[in-house]
Amino acid sequence: MNRRETFLLAGSSLVALPAIAQETPRRGGVMTVHFATEQRILNPSLQASTGVYIVGGKIQEALVDLDAAGNPTPVLAESWESSPDGKTITFKLRAGVTWHDGKPFTSADVAFTAMEMWKKILNYGTTLQLYLTAVDTPDPLTAVFRYERPMPLGLLLRALPDLGYISPKHIYETGDIRQNPANTAPIGTGPFRFVQYERGQFIIAERNPNYWRPNLPYLDRVVWRVVGDRAAAAAQMEAGQILFSPYSALAISDLQRLGRDPRFEVTTRGNEGNARTNTLEFNFRNPILADIRVRQALAHALNIPFFIENFLGPFAKPGTGPIPSVSTDYYPAGMPQYPFDAARANRLLDEAGHRRGAGGARFSLRLHPAPWGEDISLFATFIQQSLSQVGVRVEIVRLDAAGWLRTIYNDHNFDLASGWHQYRSDPAVSTTVWYRSGSPVGAPWTNQWGWSDPTIDQIIDNAATELDVGRRRALYADFVRRAQTELPLWMPIEQIFVSVFNRRLRNVGNNPRWASSSWHDTWLAS
Amino acid sequence: MRRALAAYARNPAALLGAVLVLMVLGMGLAAPLLFPQDPLGLAGRPLQWPGANPRFPLGTDPSGRDIMAQLFHGARVSLLIGFVATLVASAIGIAIGAVAGFYGGWVDTLLMRVTEAFQTLPNFLLLLVLVAVFGSHINTVTIAIGLVSWPPVARLTRAEFLTLRTREFVSAARVQGLGDIHLMLREVLPNALPPVIVYASVVMAVAILLESALAFLQLSDPNVPSWGNLIGLGRNVLRVEWYVSAIPGVAILLTILGVSLMGQGLNDALNPRITGK
Structure with a gap:
């Protein structure tokens, strides 16, 4: 019920927007931003990641x-x-x-x-x-x-x-690009120029007086505060020390609590271009998982709507494949699905030759959840609980970020893994690499499953060079159908990142990748 | 021995400690009878407040598990970690301390420098490194806790051996031609043991706390229902559903209190200078 209210609040703020837009923008003020995970580089020409855009996207600009x-x-x-x-x-x-x-x-x-x-x-x-x-x-x-x-x-x-x-x-142009000092002190053309980065504490950027858009930006400064602890970040939001927390960085329970507070807006608005899906990744080097019936059975064993309703709230919905429903151009309807059906899961596992042994257990698997995102951790526990119902023992293995990336994408030393896939406006940007074979070993968020399918490789290559929009759409429907049939990995949950704004901020969330965008027209009401 | 027991029984704080430890022990023993289901299984809607649902007297955690069931099963895990880690720490500590104290000289110097090297490292940092390298399976965690907790035991044992090895009864045994091993194990060790046993209660309390601290950082084994894991899970929802962390927190507090009071009581009971009067 509380979650409904949050959702309604988020919706009603959309209606209130035109009134706000009539106000005269005020110059000045400091915008403070929650910076949850520190980055090794801040230059978005070198690393595509929301953690880089949140800073570098104000200092450097794109075409x-x-x-x-x-x-x-x-x-x-x-x-x-x-x-x-x-x-x-x-x-x-x-x-x-x-x-x-x-x-x-x-x-x-x-x-x-x-x-x-x-x-x-x-x-x-x-x-x-x-x-x-x-x-x-x-x-x-x-x-x-x-x-x-x-x-x-x-x-x-x-x-x-x-x-x-x-x-x-x-x-x-001179020296090693990866070691350039400008990577952590970026120089750009954007509305804000870099001032200082104090590791573990803050990053400061100030107004660029020579910005090419006349009389912009409105803000004097942007200050990113490094706060790793979710509860502490929520407290700083409430104290007014942070005005904006991007990318679902607060705890789900705090998002719901702040959503009921009139001082804050909790919304997915401005993140439509950053849809993400939760993944269940299978390692084909394990002969048990190389069997399609086992992968299908594991999918059928998870009650995704139940998990979303009870654990994630209104900002998530069941996913139907690698292309999420926010992609109006390429989202295909009517693709093969794996609804919750424990009886079917049991039957498939029996057919695959994994009969229940002592204590009702069929076999054991290790599950490596990615260490970012509260929802990933909750989902891992839910997978463990659900699969034990169909006789599959799951041992959860927790690693830090570097260890997780190395174990999954470089060493391939896992059975199941779970994390996020991010969809960026077009399937060819960051989605098809999860399925196309031939990515170098160690490249994160690519097909490292030990699965290679010439059919899907062909579809992906054709779609990436197809100029006709209608034919591209048809090819991506083929891609999703193949992905959902072979199920090398499963993307059962679709989420949009949640932003928390202090309502003093104006002109926020006004484009589909706002948290990553330049904030040249953002201003702060007194 | 009887006099020590009587002294222990006359000490109300020590009795309270024993009662608390027995209670936790009872919880651990009763867990499989009272809660035969998997305590990590999905029991109901997540984050139900204690008392809101009669099926869950202590509520449910963020993963929809029964907190009461986890509390009972967690008692086994915490006690097991405490006992095994203490055994590991005592075995290493007594062995090193005994050899160093008994032989003295360069053996002593060498062993004590190694011990000091371990003592200068904060044991929690060392534990983090061990867990990062060897993984966070519950067996690994328990042994790692034992491995970082032995230096004080070694120093204590060494000090006892140093004072005892020159006593007349040791010299008498030596004159009879008994070997070093016999002297160490049969003559000196039984007399050196009481303070070490008392100190073992401190090691056990610290071991339980160390595991909780690891779990709070989500670095302990997530596949066992330990109290620390429950506290770590509750950290995200601390502002609203504080009971998720508070309930196992109180359980840890009472267990540590019980173990410490018992240790104190043992100390008083085994110390002839106090009991004699």
């Missing part, structure tokens, strides 16, 4: 961003066009933009970032730009991207808000 309706809108690129064969995409760049150190922004920066960072280092970028052969710079304000195979313009424009951040060539 394009998303507008309120979720369509690409110009930032550092003013316009773009694709050749009919889809192999040449030309960007006209914005004139009069300068880096925070005073040097002018030119097409050379774009060419350098694309070839040296996106294509070689940036996670997901290396896959997206696999067939990029060169970036020509006929003049300082024109960048021509040349591809070996057709690049759908729609895919590129939807990927670029996350995978299209530009870094200054003059800072990065």
